[in-house]
Amino acid sequence: MLRKLSFAILATSAAALAAPVAAETLKVGVSAEPYPPFYAPDASGEWKGWEIDFMNELCARIEAECIVTPVAWEGIIPALNSEKIDMIIGSMSITPARAEQINFSDKYYDTPTALVMAKGSKFENSPEGLKGAYIGAQSGSIQQVYAEKYFAETASEIRFYQTLDEELQDLAAGRIDVVIGDSLAMEPFITSDEGKACCEFKGAVAADQDVLGYGVGVGMRKEDTELLAKVNAAIAEIRTDGTYEKISADYFTFDIYGE
Structure with missing residues (x-):
């Protein structure tokens, strides 16, 4: 009986090791009001736009399943800090006042x-x-x-x-x-x-x-330093491997990254 039980435990452990690790699920806040060409819901309610394409690419690189979560703009930072959302990818400019409340990634675009x-x-x-x-x-x-x-x-x-x-x-x-x-x-x-x-x-x-501000960045909670490091690494990769230009070509005729 003990031998059979040991085999069962080993089989269960092997199956667990072989199973794929589930991607982390993150709620990504955007303003509830459409903000084209960056993000807006289509006729079916699915959110589309340059920033949604950017978000999908970034989330794939940090191995997360991201869910677009509309939030009233005035309440989006409180929603982040109260854990109703996990990141802000909604054209939020990096300003000193906001940086006192949340962490920002490196910028991913900048327009005047x-x-x-x-x-x-x-x-x-x-x-x-x-x-x-x-x-x-x-x-x-x-x-x-x-x-x-x-x-x-x-x-x-x-x-x-x-x-x-x-x-x-x-x-x-x-x-x-x-x-x-x-x-x-x-x-x-x-x-x-x-x-x-x-x-x-x-x-x-x-x-x-x-x-x-100093361009637009991804907003995260102050304590989420590991997530911040992953996001910054992903942004750097997207910028340097040609993906940024590929995503932008469907929307813009010029570089929106800024100086």
């Missing part, structure tokens, strides 16, 4: 913040040039912080919106004069028929890295 105005607008891209303007900014964004810091004293009002799309629609309807936002995220609207008819870029805002 810019202003969009109605064609023929009397307003200019400077604090003095926006005197009397009604400005739209997304609530909880770095653009909100920038607008409050540089434009609050001269603008008539800074209005806060849940989504970039709402801001741009109000701009097209003449309800506001200026939208401040990520230049790449606003490009699909500006190049659309509606955008071409009404509006135009008025250039990038003056640099302020303390507010606008």
Whole structure:
């Protein structure tokens, strides 16, 4: 009986060693509001976009099964720290204020913040040039912080919106004069028929890295140092082996990594 039991234990142990190790499951937070071309749900509810493709590649390299988890943008850092999600891969800029609350990976893209105005607008891209303007900014964004810091004293009002799309629609309807936002995220609207008819870029805002950050990174909890090391290694591989350019070619005609 003991011999048979030993054989059974050995057989069970061998089977366990032969079984594939299950991939770690991670919930990846993105803003609940669509943010094309980076991420947006399609007609079936599946999330698509450049950042989703990047996320899938990164997760494969760290051997994790990642689940896209939409979260209201203003609550996305609290959701991370309360373990409702495990990472943020949602175009979150690396800023000193955010870095006090969470860890960031190395950057994986960087595009400038810019202003969009109605064609023929009397307003200019400077604090003095926006005197009397009604400005739209997304609530909880770095653009909100920038607008409050540089434009609050001269603008008539800074209005806060849940989504970039709402801001741009109000701009097209003449309800506001200026939208401040990520230049790449606003490009699909500006190049659309509606955008071409009404509006135009008025250039990038003056640099302020303390507010606008040091590029976009993956957000993680402070204690997840092992995950941080894996993510940084994966980003470096994606950047150096040609995968980054391959993913980006489906969406952009230029390098969005920045300097």
